[in-house]
Amino acid sequence: MKLYHYVHCPFCVRVRMGLSFLGQDFESRVTPYDDEATPIRLTGKKMLPIMEYEDGSALNESLDILKKLDVNDRLDWKQFSANESTLNPLLDRIGSPVHSLAMPYWIWTPEFGESSRKYFQTKKEVKRGPFKDLVKNHKTFVDILDLILFNEVLSELKPFYKSDKITIMDLMIAAHVWGMYVVPEYQFAPHIHAYLMRVKAETGFNYHEDYWR
């Protein structure tokens, strides 16, 4: 199996966390952000993650990729079905400040080259405004993010999200928040950091391993 992914992308990160948790080996294909041809050839649209199977077929949608592999329901998918109406809006609200804070830094990680950096920044600035302003206004986004994490994540940890054992919901939350490790202005609340490290310990996930291996 080949996973086409962007290292920074939270939907790709959740798949990598899941593959690691399930002990599923895969070929890592870190795809340049400005490579439109590869995803379009595989699935008809420019969206990652994509898993390509040995028979040449390909699948996108992070949750579909993981569900297909998790034949023994180790990620307890019924928990997600029960909480989907709360979790999806929560992830959108977490994603918004995380993206504003992390995007200006993601483009300087080794995943990006000159042309993919320019492509990414141009595309994202249409929605969010100039990256330099996002950095300048970081405090606003930090306050929004911390409030959500404190009120809607920390309060639900038992010690995993609404559960005493890890579920797909933890991979989804952790993958979204993980991007904040690249932001130098951000100080993780100790309990949130501990939660992410708990998810890391359970899954064996290593953020940059798939880039360097």
Ligand SMILES: N[C@@H](CCC(=O)N[C@@H](CS)C(=O)NCC(=O)O)C(=O)O
């Ligand atoms: N629902 C999809 C969402 C995937 C997604 O939004 N991927 C983004 C990267 S984070 C993407 O490929 N964007 C392409 C682009 O903006 O050019 C999933 O869960 O896999």
